[in-house]
Amino acid sequence: MAPNISVNTGNVTLDEKIKEWLLWNKDPKAAEEVQNYIDNGDIKKLSHLFLKRLEFGTAGLRGRMGPGYSQMNDLVIVQTSQGLTKYLLDTIFDVQDKGVILGYDGRYNSKRFAELTAVILINNNIKVYMYSTVCPTPFIPYGVLTFNCAAGIMITASHNPKEDNGYKVYWQNGAQIIPPHDKGIQKSILANLVPLDASWDVSKIYDSPLYKDPLKEIMRSYYAVLKDDVLYPEVNRNTILKFTYTAMHGVGYNYMVAAFEAANFKPFIVVEEQKNPDPEFPTVKFPNPEEGKSALDLSIKTANLNESTIILANDPDADRLACAVKSKNGDWRVFTGNELGALLGWWMLHVYQVRHPDADLSNTYMLASTVSSKILSSMAKKDGFQYEETLTGFKWMGNKATELIQNGKDVIFAYEEAIGFMCSSNVLDKDGISAGVRVAEMAAYLETMGLTLIDKLDELYAEYGHHISDNSYWICHEPETIKAIFERLRNHNGKPNSYPTSIIGGKYPIIGVRDLTTGYDNTKPGNKAILPVSKSCQMITFTFKNGLVTTLRTSGTEPKIKYYSELCASPEQQNLNELKGILSEMVSAIVTEFLQPEVNGLIPRSS
Incomplete structure (x- = not known):
């Protein structure tokens, strides 16, 4: 029953959408919020909430929680789950037997959204494996493969602000969904918007013969695999290193x-204030360890008090990993995602070669996203393994890994610069738990030779050449402004595919342009890009004559224009200060000339 709310905004279509949502909604608090917007005459807000709809983006939905079709709420979850369920029934013939695995994090409404999803699957006679407590996101793709499920769903907004939540979908191959499934699911959602009465009754889940809690079985299996992959258990047990960890x-x-136990480590020191799930995230401005020291203040304080020299940090759904090391002068060095990618790439190759001394490395692969460092490419050329580049995001790396594995290849590592690491192919997604243990193992092994992670990184750059990056972002809440910025770059001289040819008045010429929004690539035959093209997001890569590669792109989940710049030097170019000076000068010019922050009213990252 719709609450007794009088809707009259002066817009017939808007009035109809508000009435429709109120008719189907069963959350009285959400209805009260809508009433307040109506009473205040906030037509702009109401139009945003009810005339726009969340669409499947980065492998599912992610957005702010609240009423309306453009936010995450019970009704949107019911509609999404009805559409997804119908799509699964139409697409996978044995979905009812295979089942779907479900998990949720500690955010507000996460368990509720998972239960609403579970009951809809059960109502359609689909087996449901739903964790009985909060779990890491990697336990969903791992569970898909372990139980041979038709799909997996994780309710999480990862490291987003506390107001957000998300709905992440994995396909039966254990990787995040990619086209055409995302579009197919979206179409199915729109065809199944009317919520069935049975879709709201979550009381029947736990007594259903179709429900199973997978937690114990996955815990046994996941940690048995993790333990089998430990190379030096005695080194781990005897290390003098003390690790600090924050969740x-x-x-x-x-x-x-459990991971430290499986890998034979002594217990770590925990940041007590951040130990347990808390949807308020009270001690951090942004619950994202990628932000660097600002997010690791308590970790550094805890480590210093306990004479610990290494910090490991997961994001709230534990699929990302950050690491900081105390240097010899007492300062803390927070590794970038690219630096950790270089270290873990070396370590995973080391482990693979020790275990398979006679392996043909030409069948061994590492992957990275196109905006990540080219360090793995440099390593591959020298060491003989294969390197593949994919579009940004683990949905592309996970599916590429699946394709390679099906063709008999070994995929031993994949990473993206946003501190996401896939160590082995047991989880076809980023996994902050296994990555945390691998970094700890590597540090313990290096310590036996008197080396730190910082020392090893310096060795890698000496061997393969410095790869120095400057990655950041500007905030922009106006989609039209973002579009105008990128269109200006595409029409630099007033004609299509006319991009900038240099920066600083010709000082640094541009020799390559790849636009994965339009499909233009002047380095390929016919000027056609090889990587998949997506018109729904902005992404242009500029390659400069001196070896700098810069990518400008929009975020699929946040109001940001991101830039990724890397200067790849040869091993002979070891003057780091000189290289840093060139990188700084070029990035500053790229921001000023290409993004024009002042002209476009962009908000800097630090604000």
């Missing part, structure tokens, strides 16, 4: 405890 108010603590 960032997320789900990771218990799972990292």
